[in-house]
Amino acid sequence: MTFAEPAAETCAGERDCKHGRGTNGCDDCKVRLFSVCGALEPEELDELDHLSQVKNFAAKTMLFDQGALAGSVFNLTEGIVRLYKSLPDGRRQIVGFALPGDFLGLALMDRYGVAAEAVTPVRVCRFTRAAFLTYVDGKPHLLRRLHEFAGHELSLAQDQMLLLGRRNADEKVAAFLLNLQARYGRIGAKSVNVPLPMSRQDIADYLGLTIETVSRTLTKLAKEKTVVVVPDGVRLLSTDRLDQLAAA
Amino acid sequence: MTFAEPAAETCAGERDCKHGRGTNGCDDCKVRLFSVCGALEPEELDELDHLSQVKNFAAKTMLFDQGALAGSVFNLTEGIVRLYKSLPDGRRQIVGFALPGDFLGLALMDRYGVAAEAVTPVRVCRFTRAAFLTYVDGKPHLLRRLHEFAGHELSLAQDQMLLLGRRNADEKVAAFLLNLQARYGRIGAKSVNVPLPMSRQDIADYLGLTIETVSRTLTKLAKEKTVVVVPDGVRLLSTDRLDQLAAA
DNA sequence: TGGACGCTTTGACCCATATCAATGCCGGTA
DNA sequence: TACCGGCATTGATATGGGTCAAAGCGTCCA
Incomplete structure (x- = not known):
């Protein structure tokens, strides 16, 4: 489960990256992205890496809320995140748990369709949506990979429907x-x-x-x-x- | 619900298009595609139109089965299609009903993740996966639209999870x-x-x-x-x- | 015209899971 | 060491929806 979108630019529980690299990202991101995007050229990886920023979230803090403007794309590098939708009366359906390596906000829609909360302390590499879009737009093969990825996500969601409805x-x-x-x-x-x-x-x-x-x-x-x-x-x-x- | 993929090149219940235009598609397709893909140039629409082929399916016949090789992308122009997953013991979860205008197989994965059956008599415009991919590959804006579309599908699937799990x-x-x-x-x-x-x-x-x-x-x-x-x-x-x- | 078949509705009953209520089991901290 | 607060477990009971069974009700066709 890795599909949803990021929101708050500043969040409760957010702390500086211990790497102290500010906007320069971290090696974790390269590894993770590679697995999603397939063979990228080294210079492309570097470019992408420079767009990322490491952020930490304490357990139980929200990375972004359902319906919030989707300002960022996240790659989870450490910890576990829950993605969920809620009913007005408080009933909640967790639609997925994100594990290290998973992306949040890859749907690239303008608002997050689900809320995301840190289950454990969490570290992410964050990209601004705008930067990510710009980066991606010139690379059709990446777009293709992204789309395949979306298809896979959908398939997982459908499996979960089968589980929820019939098991x-x-x-x-x-x-x-x-x-x-x-x-x-x-x-x-x-x-x-x-x-x-x-x-x-x-x-x-x-x-x-x-x-x-x-x-x-x-x-x-x-x-x-x-x-x-x-x-x-x-x-x-x-x-x-x-x-x-x-x-x- | 419009996300899944096409399979059988020849299906039980398949009949010729009454338009009699063979591989040349039909005007319906133009209209429907336009709604998904946003503003396309007229010549692009024509190109796409030429790739399509009209097919009919009788009620209760299968357009494609879960897990089958995804050979086609369909645009539904008439009738209703059910998309479902099954458990080995026969329990079934319908993950969506496709209505006229919806696409089947747009995830463009190599195998269909769900089965699709005609609920009513159905008419579709069919594209071969290969032709559709070739057409789409040179058009980044179309790829973007497709990806947005996938995100929307996922969001609907998540809503359905909430419904199945908590209502x-x-x-x-x-x-x-x-x-x-x-x-x-x-x-x-x-x-x-x-x-x-x-x-x-x-x-x-x-x-x-x-x-x-x-x-x-x-x-x-x-x-x-x-x-x-x-x-x-x-x-x-x-x-x-x-x-x-x-x-x- | 009248079965016969397939689908839907209705009724009676049951059971898997929810609900309500203790109790147990830490881990933190005073 | 003892208290406290937050889960998790366990038990007792309730109930929403499932299961089983029997009618309805059209529609097709002989």
């Missing part, structure tokens, strides 16, 4: 755990130990359940030796069983 | 009716009479409900004078009440 609690939780494991794997931390830095409430709001049901489902999976619940995460004992539950 | 049956049905009304309005048929060419099963699979619940909800709305259920559709008596239920 039961066990299947939802199993799919969530496997999905998180796979994503951690892609950023170099593949393991049966799956950290869950987000709260039960976050998981519930992502899966269309309540905290109690999430909790009960996890203890149920634990009782049948499918997972072990540990502080701040779970250990997967039987991915087979989880696969069976999540059955795509 | 009750009444709210789901109300939102569905208002949404359909608005979309018919955009293609020139704004009216309190909302045709429902899709079956109750389709509506249920779109809203994450069962046929029975959809039916009961509609009769409930009818009893409280919010709608009138008529053959093949509903008449909206109190959009205020529906708005209140759907409350974004």
Whole structure:
């Protein structure tokens, strides 16, 4: 989940980059962008790098709000971000968790379609929308990559619709755990130990359940030796069983 | 809902275009494409038009299947198409209904992420993926428009996640009716009479409900004078009440 | 004209998940 | 060390929507 857009130029919880490089960006960004944009020329990477600015956000602070003017594009380099939509009465649907390497605001629309909050302390590379657009506009192949990327995002969203509309609690939780494991794997931390830095409430709001049901489902999976619940995460004992539950 | 991709070069239910223009497309396409792509030069429109081919599909036939190689991009000119994902056990989630003017396969990925079936008899303008890509590649502004469009699609998908995960049956049905009304309005048929060419099963699979619940909800709305259920559709008596239920 | 079939509606009942309410389990801090 | 506040877990109960079953109701066709 990496699609939404950035808003506030100055945010509560925002601190200076420890790199102290001001507007010059950081190497993290190069790496991450490369993975999205495919083969860029070194000078292009440099150019892009110069457009970025490192920013930090404390846990629970908002990177941008739903409907806010989309002033920035972010690349998440550290931490976890939740993206969500809310109903006026407070009901909330988390539409995705962004992990390191993910982009926020890549849709390049003029307003953010979702809100984004730091789950953990977060570091991002920020581009102003204008600069990013200017950079991108002259590069059709990049535009193409971006569009492909958008298609992929849409496909993930549709998978989540299937999950929300047609799966039961066990299947939802199993799919969530496997999905998180796979994503951690892609950023170099593949393991049966799956950290869950987000709260039960976050998981519930992502899966269309309540905290109690999430909790009960996890203890149920634990009782049948499918997972072990540990502080701040779970250990997967039987991915087979989880696969069976999540059955795509 | 206009985002997915085309597959079969020849489909059951496929018939020749009554226009009899073979690979030369039809005027409908010009109009529809214009609405998505913004101001194109007349010669560009012609060029695009020449790439298209009109095809017809009978009701209940498949335009393309989930996971099939995405060989075509379609522009729907007549009829309604359902886009869906399925679970191995047959549970189905409809992720969107395409109305005239909508595109299918615009994500331009190599495989279709969802299946597409004609709900009613359908007419489309078809472009081969290759031709469409070639056409688009030289036109950065078109690529930009396409990307914006993708962002809009994603935003709609996220709204649907909120609906599926956090709304009750009444709210789901109300939102569905208002949404359909608005979309018919955009293609020139704004009216309190909302045709429902899709079956109750389709509506249920779109809203994450069962046929029975959809039916009961509609009769409930009818009893409280919010709608009138008529053959093949509903008449909206109190959009205020529906708005209140759907409350974004 | 009358089945027969497919779809929708309605009713009765049930169950998965929500809701409400303790209780437990830290981690911070006074 | 003890208190406090914020989650998470667990238990008891309620309920919205699912499931199962039976009518309605058109439409097509023999």
